[in-house]
Structure formats: structure tokens, C-alpha cells
Amino acid sequence: MVDRQIRRRGISDEAVLQAMSRVPRHAFVPDSQAHAAYADCALPIGHGATISQPYVVALMTEALRTTPGIRVLEVGTGSGYQAAVLAACGATVFSIERVPQLHERAAAALRESGFAAVTLRIGDGSRGWPEEAPFDRILVTAAAPAVPTALREQLSDGGILVAPIGDEWLQTVRRYRKRGPDVDVEDIEGVRFVPLIEDPD
Numbered sequence: 001m002v003d004r005q006i007r008r009r010g011i012s013d014e015a016v017l018q019a020m021s022r023v024p025r026h027a028f029v030p031d032s033q034a035h036a037a038y039a040d041c042a043l044p045i046g047h048g049a050t051i052s053q054p055y056v057v058a059l060m061t062e063a064l065r066t067t068p069g070i071r072v073l074e075v076g077t078g079s080g081y082q083a084a085v086l087a088a089c090g091a092t093v094f095s096i097e098r099v100p101q102l103h104e105r106a107a108a109a110l111r112e113s114g115f116a117a118v119t120l121r122i123g124d125g126s127r128g129w130p131e132e133a134p135f136d137r138i139l140v141t142a143a144a145p146a147v148p149t150a151l152r153e154q155l156s157d158g159g160i161l162v163a164p165i166g167d168e169w170l171q172t173v174r175r176y177r178k179r180g181p182d183v184d185v186e187d188i189e190g191v192r193f194v195p196l197i198e199d200p201d
Contacts, residue, residue, distance in 0.1 A: 001020070001025070001038045001040070001054055002017055002020050002021050005040040005054055005055055006020060006054060006055055006058045009055055011055070011058045011059065011062055012062075013061075013062045015066070015067075015089050015090075016058055016061045016062045016066075016085075016089065017058070018088075019061070019085050019086075019088035019089045020054065020057070020058055020061075020085060020088075022088045023081065023084045023085050023088050023113065023115075024113055025037050025038055025051075025054065025081060026038070027109050027112060027113045028051055028079040028080055028081040028084070028106075028109045028113075029043055029045065029051055029079065030043075030044075030045055030046065033045075038054070040053055040054055040055055041053050042056075045078060045079050045102065045105075046101070046102070047099045047101060047102055048194060049078050049079075049099065049102060049194060050078070050194060051078060051079040051081050052078075052081070052082065052141065052193075056173075056191055057081065057082055057085055058085075059173065059188065059189060060082075060139060060141075060162050060173060061082075061085055061086065061089065061139075063160075063162045063173060063175050063188050064086075064137050064139055064160055064162045064175075065137075065160055066086060066089040066090070066091050066137060067089075067090065067091075068089070068090030068091070069090060069091075069092070070091050070092070070136040070137055071091070071092045071094070071132075071135050071136050071137070072086050072091040072092065072093050072094070072135060072136065072137040072138070072139060073094050073095075073096070073128060073129055073132070073133075073135040073137070073138045073139070073151075073154065074086065074093060074094070074095040074096070074138075074139045074140075074141065075095075075096055075125035075126070075128075075138065075139070075140040075141065075142065075151065075163075075196070076095075076096070076097065076125055076140065076141035076142045076196070077095040077096065077097035077102065077103060077106045077120060078097065078102060078106065078141060079102070079105070079106055079109065080095075080105075080106030080107070080109045080110045080115075080118070081109075082139070082141055083095045083106070083110065083115070083118045083120075084109075084110055084113060084115045084118070086139070087110075087115045087117060087118050088115070091137070092117075093117075093118045093119065094118075094119045094120075094121075094129055094132050094135070095118060095119070095120050095121075096120075096121055096122075096123050096124075096125040096128075096129060097120065097121075097122060097123075097125070098122065098123065098124055098125060098197060098199075100122055103120060103121075103122045106120065107120055119132075124197075124198060124199040125140070125142075125196070126144070126148040126150065126151070126196060126197075126198040126199075127148070127150045127198075127199075128148075128150045128151050128153075128154040129154070130150075130154065133153075133154035134154055134155060134156035134159070135154055135155060135156060135159060136156055136158075136159050136160075137159060137160050137161070137162075138151055138154065138155055138159070138160075138161040138162075138163075139161075139162050139163070140161070140162070140163035140164070140196065141164075141193065142164070142193055142194055142195060142196035142197070143163075143164045143165070143166060143167075143168070143171045143192075143193040143194065143195050143196060144163065144164075144165065144195070144196040145165065145166070145167065146165065147161060147163055147165070147176065148196075148198070151163075152176075152178075152183075155176075155178050156178070157178055157179070157180060158177070158178065158179065159177070159178050160175060160176065160177050160178075161175070161176040161178070162174070162175050162176075162188075163176075164191050164192075164193040168195055169192070170190060170192060171190070171191055171192060171193060172187050172188070172189070172190055172191070173187075173188040173189050173190075173191050174186065174187055174188065175188055
């Protein structure tokens with residue numbers, strides 16, 4: 001998977017490639033999808049969610065510029081696969097999932113795959129995790145028209161946030177780097193994600 005589907009498509013960060021090699025994707029897909037666990041496509045995991053295409057996981061991890069020891073907030077645990085890849089890169093990972101059933105399944109998959117150190121919670125990811133902020137990196141794995149204010153505020157100075165931004169049909173992975181009061185923005189690649197659901201105030 002790594003050589004044929006990821007390296008050949010331009011992912012060059014060796015730490016990301018090694019992390020993708022270490023994490024058993026089959027452990028994060030439902031039994032009904034096990035036959036396609038290493039196919040380069042997104043797969044349904046129930047509750048309207050998907051496990052992202054391996055290339056997209058690698059792309060967003062590389063865009064995040066993850067390094068050992070940094071604190072990463074992931075919005076949208078889903079299957080737990082992306083969190084495991086971040087942990088395999090050496091990050092300290094905090095991940096939020098709004099669907100209790102997905103949270104429980106991800107927790108089991110992470111534990112059984114050797115990534116029990118990932119810290120999980122159930123909640124509205126658009127509000128971030130104020131008690132653990134600030135974060136060096138924030139990765140959003142669901143699409144929104146703009147980055148929620150709470151996430152921007154919980155990103156440390158010099159930190160990077162990566163998110164798919166757009167409407168429900170087409171989004172662009174964007175990288176935001178916070179520099180004091182300013183934010184640098186860079187478009188990475190077009191994608192399609194499930195929408196980020198925000199609980200009403």
C-alpha cells in the first residue's frame with residue numbers, strides 16, 4: 001500500500017511513510033470491509049462516517065508536519081486510524097468524536113493495535129478541547145465552510161492546522177500556520193470529506 005499508493009503519488013516524508021507502514025489499517029475497518037482494508041479508497045464505518053483513503057491520510061499527516069513530542073488535536077476520531085498514524089509519528093494525540101459508538105470502537109482498535117496512549121473523548125469537536133489547549137497541531141477530518149473559531153484560538157503561536165474547507169460537495173485541504181495575530185494559508189489538494197457537525201449552542 002505504502003509503495004504503490006502513497007509514495008508513488010508524491011508523499012515523501014519518510015516519517016509519515018514509516019508510520020503508515022506500522023499501522024495495521026485492517027484493524028480499523030469493520031469486518032464487512034476487511035477485504036478492502038488496503039485499497040486506496042475511503043470505506044464506510046457506519047453512522048455516516050468513513051475511514052479516509054490511505055493517500056489522503058498520508059497527505060494530511062505530511063501537511064501537518066508532525067514531529068515527535070508535539071501535541072496534536074484531532075477533530076473527528078472516526079475509526080481511530082488517523083489518530084494511530086499521528087501517534088506512530090511520535091505525536092501526543094488528543095482526539096474527539098461526537099458519535100459514542102464510533103468512539104468506543106476506535107478506542108478498542110487503538111488499544112488492540114498498540115496505540116492506547118491516544119487520549120480520546122466524546123464531544124463536539126468544533127469546540128476543541130479547551131482543558132488541554134493550546135495545541136501545536138490541529139487536524140480536522142470533516143469538512144466545514146471555515147475553521148471554527150474555537151479551533152483557531154486553541155492553536156499555539158507557530159502552530160499548524162490542517163482541515164478540508166468547502167461545501168458538502170467539494171473541499172480543499174488547507175494548511176493554516178499561526179504567526180502571532182496573522183495566519184498564513186496554503187491550499188494543498190482537493191478532497192471530499194463528510195461534513196463537520198456542530199452542536200447548537
